[in-house]
Amino acid sequence: MARALISLVLLFFVVVGTVAGDHHHCCKNPPALNSSSGDGLVEEIGGLKTYVSGSLDSKLGILLVSDYFGYEAPNLRNLADKVAAAGYYVVVPDFFHGDPYTPGKDAAVWSQSHGTDKGAVEAKQVIKAIKRKGISAVGAAGMCWGGKVVAELAKSDDLKAVVMMHPAGVTVDDIKEIKVPISILGGELDKLSPPALLNQFEEVLSTKPEVDSFVKVFKGVDHGWTLRYDIGDKEAVKQAEIAHHYMLKWLSKYVSVSRDDVHSYSH
Numbered sequence: 001m002a003r004a005l006i007s008l009v010l011l012f013f014v015v016v017g018t019v020a021g022d023h024h025h026c027c028k029n030p031p032a033l034n035s036s037s038g039d040g041l042v043e044e045i046g047g048l049k050t051y052v053s054g055s056l057d058s059k060l061g062i063l064l065v066s067d068y069f070g071y072e073a074p075n076l077r078n079l080a081d082k083v084a085a086a087g088y089y090v091v092v093p094d095f096f097h098g099d100p101y102t103p104g105k106d107a108a109v110w111s112q113s114h115g116t117d118k119g120a121v122e123a124k125q126v127i128k129a130i131k132r133k134g135i136s137a138v139g140a141a142g143m144c145w146g147g148k149v150v151a152e153l154a155k156s157d158d159l160k161a162v163v164m165m166h167p168a169g170v171t172v173d174d175i176k177e178i179k180v181p182i183s184i185l186g187g188e189l190d191k192l193s194p195p196a197l198l199n200q201f202e203e204v205l206s207t208k209p210e211v212d213s214f215v216k217v218f219k220g221v222d223h224g225w226t227l228r229y230d231i232g233d234k235e236a237v238k239q240a241e242i243a244h245h246y247m248l249k250w251l252s253k254y255v256s257v258s259r260d261d262v263h264s265y266s267h
Helices: 003-026 073-087 107-112 116-132 144-155 173-177 195-206 232-254 259-265
Strands: 041-047 048-053 060-065 088-091 137-144 161-167 182-187 213-218
Touching: 041 116, 048 073, 048 116, 060 116, 060 144, 073 088, 073 232, 088 107, 088 116, 116 137, 116 144, 137 232, 144 161, 144 173, 161 232, 173 195, 182 232, 182 259, 195 213, 195 259, 213 232
Parallel strands: 060 088, 060 137, 137 161, 161 182, 182 213
Antiparallel strands: 041 048, 048 088
């Protein structure tokens, strides 16, 4: 009995330590949030305040789902502007309703009230809303927390393709349910989605020939490298931009106007 109790206590501390460690990786290198950053505008879409960049005239939409720090992170908005410049209508919703993680908050408590399940439900409303605006094809990319949201979205056919960059909380079982083309970009030093886990993802996807997939591990980079980089660090900027290139290349491969769409627009 005593041994069993000791084992349970040890297991508790292992689990608590793992969870705390997970949140630590999600909270490193916090950005200086800026509500006026970016070239786009903030408007309400699908019931959420949303940073919007690009034109509806493209008919092609990209949903970007943030990490813990939310939609006011300047590097995220700059990425949205970069994708918009490539010809897309880009939306970055505030899934945290004005309450992103900020240093000093208890990350474990914060995450309990900002679940990815709710994020996925709200993301579907945003997707429906931009389709009502005339967007015919939508893709999505998610980072960290957003990677899990995007994984949930990819279990249906609401999207044309998805990209996950240094995802947090994504499991092999999630990958088994993926239905749309998916690209997974991970970091060699990432403890949340380490190369060994990404290899498992790749193995599962290899058994799903109906789902096009691409998995890449970037050398020498840690969790969050695509967003939470120092703009004064040339090497960090370079590594992030390479990942952004892969992201955009994948999305542009699948998020396009079909012939049927072109025909309908001409009448």
